[in-house]
Amino acid sequence: MSPTYILTLSCPDQPGIVHGVAGLLFTLGGNITEAAQFNDAQTGLFFMRVQFACEQTTQAGLENALAELAAQWRMSTELKRADTKMSTVILVSQHGHCLNDLLFRFKSGLLPIDIRAIVSNHRDFYQLAASYNIPFHHIAVTAASKADAEARQLDIIRNEGAELVVLARYMQVLSDPMCRALSGKAINIHHSFLPSFKGARPYYQALDRGVKLIGATAHYVTADLDEGPIIEQDVARVDHSLTVDDLTSIGRDTESQVLARAVKWHSEHRVLLNGHKTVIFK
Structure with missing residues (x-):
């Protein structure tokens, strides 16, 4: 052929x-x-x-x-x-639903990516990584060690030749130098329909405002927190009877699906940056 x-x-x-x-x-x-x-x-x-x-x-x-x-x-x-799978590194903290979904899709051949490494500031998912024969790197992050930790993360990303970095619920704010180093190739999943409820604890913010829709947003990482160019979004309907735990449980499915679609489109070279927006050829 x-x-x-x-x-x-x-x-x-x-x-x-x-x-x-x-x-x-x-x-x-x-x-x-x-x-x-x-x-x-x-x-x-x-x-x-x-x-x-x-x-x-x-x-x-x-x-x-x-x-x-x-x-x-x-x-x-x-x-x-077109037949080259995109080399990918995943960053994750302690919420594993997006990571697990990406690993399953990768192993099933549903995503044209090659996951080279998983990096985490916690040890929770080393066994999951091992079950897929993917190297797992635990790099603890504190205020004092943040610069050194990010330098080690960048070394892994560069050594693996990663063209894509996925923040699969990685609950650390990246520094400005880290954001610049990953410009245009790092995708984050935020558990809110941006621009609503930026930053931490968006499900708590959603409950407090009594919204009837919760959502998830996959976007490129920039130095402006949760303001990078948006790739994909989706929503789920909720009502007044639900708790924060209910919203979190419902939102997990939305987050996983939104992130998977964003990763798929990016790895198929369907996403073009247009200033602070994106053009997506689906």
């Missing part, structure tokens, strides 16, 4: 971009199997995702030709093999 690639790009919107991309791939022997585009009228930017098969040109040849096209159209481009 012909090698299959995924090309994602963004640039200032102008006539002829689709023609230019499709024409270049045609001349290189490419056959487009999936394509999606979006013109953002607010920012004047154009976004595109193209999946194509090509056996007449090597990946290096494709990248060289795309570099020339990018210079012509002032594009940012990324080319990836």
Whole structure:
């Protein structure tokens, strides 16, 4: 079978971009199997995702030709093999529902990721990691040790060649340097429908406000707590009779599903950053 690639790009919107991309791939022997585009009228930017098969040109040849096209159209481009699983490191604390869900989907082949390591500030899930033959790293975090702990975490992430870091209910606020180091490749799950109930204990906040819907939000990590570009959200209906424990129990399923969808779309290169927002080609 012909090698299959995924090309994602963004640039200032102008006539002829689709023609230019499709024409270049045609001349290189490419056959487009999936394509999606979006013109953002607010920012004047154009976004595109193209999946194509090509056996007449090597990946290096494709990248060289795309570099020339990018210079012509002032594009940012990324080319990836569609059959390559995204190397991933998961950070977790003491709530394991999202971790367990991701591990099951990974093992079942439902997510195109390769989980290289699990890092935690607690020891709770070392046996779970071992059951999947995934290295487990316990790195305790205190106010005094935070900088050293994050340096050790970054060493693991870099040594594993991780293209994606998933905060699967990792209950530590990352420092600004850590956020910058992971910019665009770290996904957090927040147990609230942002921008409502940011920060700690959102289910308590939800109960206090008497909301009728609780939710979960998967977003990219930034230095601004719980304000990174949103990838996916969902909600569950609740009522006045429920306790905080009830809300927490209901919310776990929503959190797991939202995070799994965000990880899937990111690892399939379907999410493009658009300032403080995202463009998602589902």
